[in-house]
Amino acid sequence: MNEDDKRGERKRARxxxxxxxxxxxxxxxKPQRPNGPGGxxxxxxxxxxxxxxxxxxxxxxxxxxxxxxxxxxxxxPDLGGARYxxxxxxxxxxxxxxxxxxxxxxxxxxRFKLPVRRIQLQxxxxxxxIEKETETPGRxxxxxxxxxxxxxxxxxxxxxxxxxxxxxxxxxxxxxGLMISNLIVAAFNLLPGLPLDGGRMLRAVVWKITGKxxxxxxxxxxxGRALAVAVLIGLPLLTHxxxxxxxxxxxxxxxxxxxxxxxxxxxAIIWTGAGNSLRVARLxxxxxxxEARTLTRRAVxxxxxxxxxxxxxxxxxxxxxxxxxxxxxxxxxxxxxxxxIVGVPEHRRPWVAVSGLAQDLTDDMRLPAALAGxxxxxxxxxxxxxxxxxxxxxxxxxxVLSTADVERAFVAAMARPH
Numbered sequence: 001m002n003e004d005d006k007r008g009e010r011k012r013a014r015x016x017x018x019x020x021x022x023x024x025x026x027x028x029x030k031p032q033r034p035n036g037p038g039g040x041x042x043x044x045x046x047x048x049x050x051x052x053x054x055x056x057x058x059x060x061x062x063x064x065x066x067x068x069x070x071x072x073x074x075x076x077p078d079l080g081g082a083r084y085x086x087x088x089x090x091x092x093x094x095x096x097x098x099x100x101x102x103x104x105x106x107x108x109x110x111r112f113k114l115p116v117r118r119i120q121l122q123x124x125x126x127x128x129x130i131e132k133e134t135e136t137p138g139r140x141x142x143x144x145x146x147x148x149x150x151x152x153x154x155x156x157x158x159x160x161x162x163x164x165x166x167x168x169x170x171x172x173x174x175x176x177g178l179m180i181s182n183l184i185v186a187a188f189n190l191l192p193g194l195p196l197d198g199g200r201m202l203r204a205v206v207w208k209i210t211g212k213x214x215x216x217x218x219x220x221x222x223x224g225r226a227l228a229v230a231v232l233i234g235l236p237l238l239t240h241x242x243x244x245x246x247x248x249x250x251x252x253x254x255x256x257x258x259x260x261x262x263x264x265x266x267x268a269i270i271w272t273g274a275g276n277s278l279r280v281a282r283l284x285x286x287x288x289x290x291e292a293r294t295l296t297r298r299a300v301x302x303x304x305x306x307x308x309x310x311x312x313x314x315x316x317x318x319x320x321x322x323x324x325x326x327x328x329x330x331x332x333x334x335x336x337x338x339x340x341i342v343g344v345p346e347h348r349r350p351w352v353a354v355s356g357l358a359q360d361l362t363d364d365m366r367l368p369a370a371l372a373g374x375x376x377x378x379x380x381x382x383x384x385x386x387x388x389x390x391x392x393x394x395x396x397x398x399x400v401l402s403t404a405d406v407e408r409a410f411v412a413a414m415a416r417p418h
Contacts, residue, residue: 040120049106049116051099056123064091068177075173086170093174094181095121097154101185102126104150108143124269125185132374133284137207137216144200151186155179193224195273217281224274232267236260283410290409291372296390296399297321301330304355308344311336311354322400324389325358334358335365335387335400359385366391369398380406 040052069087072079079086102119105128109116117129134140158179165171189197199220207216236259299322302311311323323336340357364383367390371379380388380403388401 040122046103047106047110049110050118052118052120054120054122057095057121060123061088061091061095064094072173076168076170079170086174090174090177093178095126097151097178097182098126098185100154101147101151101189102128104146105130105143108146112139112143114143124266133213137204137213140207141201141204144197144204147197148186148189151182151189155182155186158182191227192220193227193270193274194220194277195224195270196227199224199274199277214281214285217277221274221278221281224270224277228267228271228274231270232263235263235266287373287377290376290406291370292367292376292390292401293369293372293398295405295409296369296401297405299324299397299400301326301332301397302336302354303328304333304353304358306354307350308341308352308354308357309349312341312349320399322387322402323354324397324400325354325361332361332389332397334361335389337386338402338404339386359387361389365389367401368393 040054040057043051043053045051065084065087067087068090069084072083072086076083098121099119102121106116106119109128109130112134114134115131117131120127120129130143134143155178158175162172162175162179165175167173167176190201192198192202194200194203194217202223203213203216203220205216206219207213210216298318298320300311300315300318300320301324302314304325304327315321315323322338323341324332325334325336327333334355336354336358344352344357362383364379365385365388367376367379367388369390369392386403388403390398390401392398
């Protein structure tokens with residue numbers, strides 16, 4: 001039998017630099033890391049969706065505190081060391097604005113009955129992990145547009161606040177900074193390329209025109225890659241020609257290196273996100289091909305006291321690749337784990353009963369043979385296991401589905417051209 005014991009699971013995600021993405025968190029009341037890489041600290045559950053702060057946020061918060069503190073020293077020199085406390089408050093308030101941006105996506109998704117796994121605040125903004133795609137281009141457009149719209153609304157609120165305070169005071173400087181930062185977040189996310197919100201909007205428009213979601217994804221992804229190149233080349237040029245700030249005399253100085261590094265990071269994020277969007281779209285296009293019936297291994301029923309060597313002999317004779325443990329009435333009670341079989345040396349197999357290698361069969365591990373596509377993946381995610389019992393509508397045993405086989409089917413689907 002195959003020794004591969006990987007679990008096939010893929011995530012669909014939406015990404016932007018204040019946009020959305022696309023892992024299951026724990027459910028106790030303490031700060032914790034969600035499962036998988038790039039977790040964070042659980043901060044709360046607005047609308048029932050967990051919000052995490054990634055470790056990278058602390059790095060960017062320190063960077064914002066340092067940079068904004070230097071600007072405050074020029075604008076409000078009397079603050080002294082307190083300027084860094086004000087800068088830290090600005091960093092927290094800015095990411096609170098990013099959270100509002102993400103919550104806009106989340107509320108829209110929930111309104112369209114799309115499950116949202118979590119929101120994560122990280123280095124370059126935030127991500128909202130929406131588990132399913134929208135069913136129509138109109139909903140896709142709305143879901144993407146509400147984030148930048150809320151950022152623009154926040155910019156307007158901060159602008160109105162500026163009218164009520166003295167511009168030369170701490171509140172005035174903070175409100176001005178938050179207004180500008182929200183305008184930048186909105187403008188950047190409206191750029192028409194994946195994985196930005198503007199890319200999702202462009203995808204929706206092309207989808208509406210052509211009637212093909214994949215055509216919209218391809219168009220928006222390639223525009224996203226073009227944007228990545230433009231950011232890589234254009235951002236440092238704009239900075240040093242004075243378009244995005246004061247012209248710099250020392251082109252080869254530290255500021256040049258910093259601008260180039262920032263441009264490279266942003267370009268890499270956009271390029272990678274565009275590529276991921278293409279891969280996810282390709283996978284979704286091939287999802288209907290993932291059927292429990294076609295991926296299932298033929299199985300032979302064996303009683304719990306059957307020696308492993310005898311069970312394997314029966315399987316080989318019948319051409320089966322899986323073992324199902326049944327009781328005296330022929331009812332399935334467990335599945336013999338493939339990895340457990342591999343771990344038993346051949347000379348010990350006549351003395352090991354299959355019951356010692358079996359995983360108890362629960363109702364959630366019983367899958368209809370007709371299950372396919374996204375419904376199949378949802379069932380596998382809901383009850384993680386290495387093997388599942390596949391049954392016919394009549395209740396008869398059809399075979400055993402291994403997550404290793406699902407994983408290989410995923411890889412094949414991803415490698416196939418659309």
